[in-house]
Amino acid sequence: xxxxxxxxxxxxxxxxxxxxxxxxxxxxxxxxxxxxxxxxxxxxxxxxxxxxxxxxxxxxxxxxxxxxxxxxxxxxxxxxxxxxxxxxxxxxxxxxxxxxxxxxx
Amino acid sequence: xxxxxxxxxxxxxxxxxxxxxxxxxxxxxxxxxxxxxxxxxxxxxxxxxxxxxxxxxxxxxxxxxxxxxxxxxxxxxxxxxxxx
Amino acid sequence: xxxxxxxxxxxxxxxxxxxxxxxxxxxxxxxxxxxxxxxxxxxxxxxxxxxxxxxxxxxxxxxxxxxxxxxxxxxxxxxxxxxxxxxxxxxxxxxxxxxxxxxxxxxxxxxxxxxxxxxxxxxxxxxxxxxxxxxxxxxxxxxxxxxxxxxxxxxxxxxxxxxxxxxxxxxxxxxxxxxxxxxxxxxxxxxxxxxxxxxxxxxxxxxxxxxxxxxxxxxxxxxxxxxxxxxxxxxxxxxxxxxxxxxxxxxxxxxxxxxxxxxxxxxxxxxxxxxxxxxxxxxxxxxxxxxxxxxxxxxxxxxxxxxxxxxxxxxxxxxxxxxxxxxxxx
Numbered sequence: 001x002x003x004x005x006x007x008x009x010x011x012x013x014x015x016x017x018x019x020x021x022x023x024x025x026x027x028x029x030x031x032x033x034x035x036x037x038x039x040x041x042x043x044x045x046x047x048x049x050x051x052x053x054x055x056x057x058x059x060x061x062x063x064x065x066x067x068x069x070x071x072x073x074x075x076x077x078x079x080x081x082x083x084x085x086x087x088x089x090x091x092x093x094x095x096x097x098x099x100x101x102x103x104x105x
Numbered sequence: 106x107x108x109x110x111x112x113x114x115x116x117x118x119x120x121x122x123x124x125x126x127x128x129x130x131x132x133x134x135x136x137x138x139x140x141x142x143x144x145x146x147x148x149x150x151x152x153x154x155x156x157x158x159x160x161x162x163x164x165x166x167x168x169x170x171x172x173x174x175x176x177x178x179x180x181x182x183x184x185x186x187x188x189x
Numbered sequence: 190x191x192x193x194x195x196x197x198x199x200x201x202x203x204x205x206x207x208x209x210x211x212x213x214x215x216x217x218x219x220x221x222x223x224x225x226x227x228x229x230x231x232x233x234x235x236x237x238x239x240x241x242x243x244x245x246x247x248x249x250x251x252x253x254x255x256x257x258x259x260x261x262x263x264x265x266x267x268x269x270x271x272x273x274x275x276x277x278x279x280x281x282x283x284x285x286x287x288x289x290x291x292x293x294x295x296x297x298x299x300x301x302x303x304x305x306x307x308x309x310x311x312x313x314x315x316x317x318x319x320x321x322x323x324x325x326x327x328x329x330x331x332x333x334x335x336x337x338x339x340x341x342x343x344x345x346x347x348x349x350x351x352x353x354x355x356x357x358x359x360x361x362x363x364x365x366x367x368x369x370x371x372x373x374x375x376x377x378x379x380x381x382x383x384x385x386x387x388x389x390x391x392x393x394x395x396x397x398x399x400x401x402x403x404x405x406x407x408x409x410x411x412x413x414x415x416x417x418x419x420x421x422x423x424x425x426x427x428x429x430x431x432x433x434x435x436x437x438x439x440x441x442x443x444x445x446x447x448x449x450x451x452x453x454x455x456x457x458x459x460x461x462x463x464x465x466x467x468x469x470x471x472x473x474x475x476x477x478x479x480x481x482x483x484x485x486x487x488x489x490x491x492x493x494x495x496x497x498x499x500x501x502x503x504x505x506x507x508x509x510x511x512x513x514x515x516x517x518x519x
Contacts, residue, residue: 009106016113019144023120026140032132035124039140046117050110050147054154057107063159070150070166074143077173080388081139087382088180089132108192115199122203125226126210131218138222142252145229148196149236149244155193160410161236163403164245167420168232170396171253174423175225177385178257181430182264183218 004056011053018046031097032089040082047074111151118144135179142172197237203230217263225256238302241411242332249419254505257426261512327483328408328490336413337490341472345457348497352454355504359447362511382431389431396424404498408487414494418501425506434513446507453500457493464489 022042029035051071058064118141125137146165153161207227214220228251235244300307309315318335328334336344400421407413429437461472469476474489 012106012110016110019117019147020113020120022140023117026124026137027120032130032136035133036136039121039136043140043143047143047147050114051150053106053110054150057154059159063162066159066162066166067150070146070162070169073166073169073173074146076388076392077169078143080384081173081176082136084177084180084382084385085132085136085139089130092132094130094132111192111196115196118203119199122206122226125223126206131216134219134222138226141226142229145233148233152193152196152233152236156239158239158241160241161244163406163411164232164236164241164248166399167245167403167416168229168248168252170399170420171249171423174427175253175256177389177427177430179218179222179260181382182260 008053008056011049011056015046015049015051015053018042018049022046032094033086033096036082036086036089040079043082044075044078047071047078107151107155111148111155114144114148114151118148131183135176139172139176142168142175146172193237197234200230200234200237204234218260221256221259221263224259225252228252228255242330242413242416245411245416246419249416249423253423254419254426257423258508258512261509265512265515325483326486326490328487330408330410330412332411333407333413333490333494337493338474338486341461341493344493344497345461345472348454348457348500351504352450352500355450355500355507358508359511362508362515363443386431389427393424393428396427397421400424400498400502404494405491407494408490414497415501417494418498418503419505421498421502422505422509425502426509429506429509429513434510438510441506443507443510446503446510449499449503450507451500453496453498453503456496456499460489460492460496 019042022039025038025042026035029038048071051067051074055064055067055071058067121137121141121144125134125141128134128137146169149161149165149168153159153165204227207223207230211220211223211227214223228247232244232248232252235241235247300309304310318339319331322328322331322334322339326334326338328338400417403412403420404414404417407417425437425441460474464473464476465471467476472489472493474486475482477485477488479485
């Protein structure tokens, strides 16, 4: 069915964009906490979108259920792991980045 | 569109790897490896659909689980400074 | 170049970079985690090569349990790598270069990927395994059929190897335990990681159920005893990490684990002895149901997979317990 394929392509494209953006954020942000924010958010969102896009292409019920299970699992454990990571880093004293104000004003 | 998704996932994997190798602090690396793990789950799922073998989804599910347990283990054992 | 070829090239590149990063890492924690990443990429390559059972085991064991056990061991000891003394660098480098050259030279003799004239494709036994296993065994997953029935004897050897490794670790590590301060444990766990605790507790039944599913589904899809045991072990390791050794030992004490490690091997060997008692050879599952040999095969395969799963799960959890109970020093 064409409608399903178009919808799936849109979801896959959106998910891919999120995934790549998250990766770029992981490299470019200045400190750990902002990187966590970028990576965690984009990771979970991109993953769910891609998996939903695949769900529309699923050939049978078994694959569909498995895709939903993977998506649910990633949705629950992704943010949890990111939260625990940031919490542990805060406790360990990883420094928050402070913006350097230009003194020449 | 599946091939495009595959390429995007590969790009994200390479970016995460860069952070894992550079990462200034241990936590940066844990984060990067966690992201890499999620991307691997997606990679296996997309490859399964590209080659027409959805059996691969079991591997993806196991991998998602193992990624979570690994991250929790590293966090707990490198951060927790008391005896268990 | 198709996207799958590109994926293979990129993954091989990632392997190279990761290997270099592992050798350069000073902190062994980082090296262990990058080693986990290496196993992950290897598992993805196996998926690309269509070897799903191997990818399954590599993902579960190499990327998960191995990394967790390494990190636990590192948490007990010094985690900075000592610098190599300068006079050892040249001979070590020479050995590395010679070994690599030897391996590359040996790889020229290997058949190309998918070569139709390679021994695997032309030897008649491949045909036997692929076609007759469907008629004799009625087990759709040929890998399980070969592992559990045609080469059941080898798999018995593998289980005994795991059993021996487990016993070795237990003999080394089971000693006097550092006095644990349960009140301090509990206080710390109450204050921190609340979200993780709740999520872990919620996920536990699903993880164990998934392990059971992988065990039973091994005849129809990728899976089987080894992978199921590892997943089961991972579940209990998660619980131990979140709730402490005292809490998890109320459910699965070390005494039970030591017994279970042996029970799995006994089940497997017991199946062999049972088939001999029924009049056939060792591990000849046809004897279970002489009127319907493929039914007997399915029963035999299921029993030995259960045995393998029990031993692997018990060994994983017992090894983790024995490391953790020494007290994490960091």
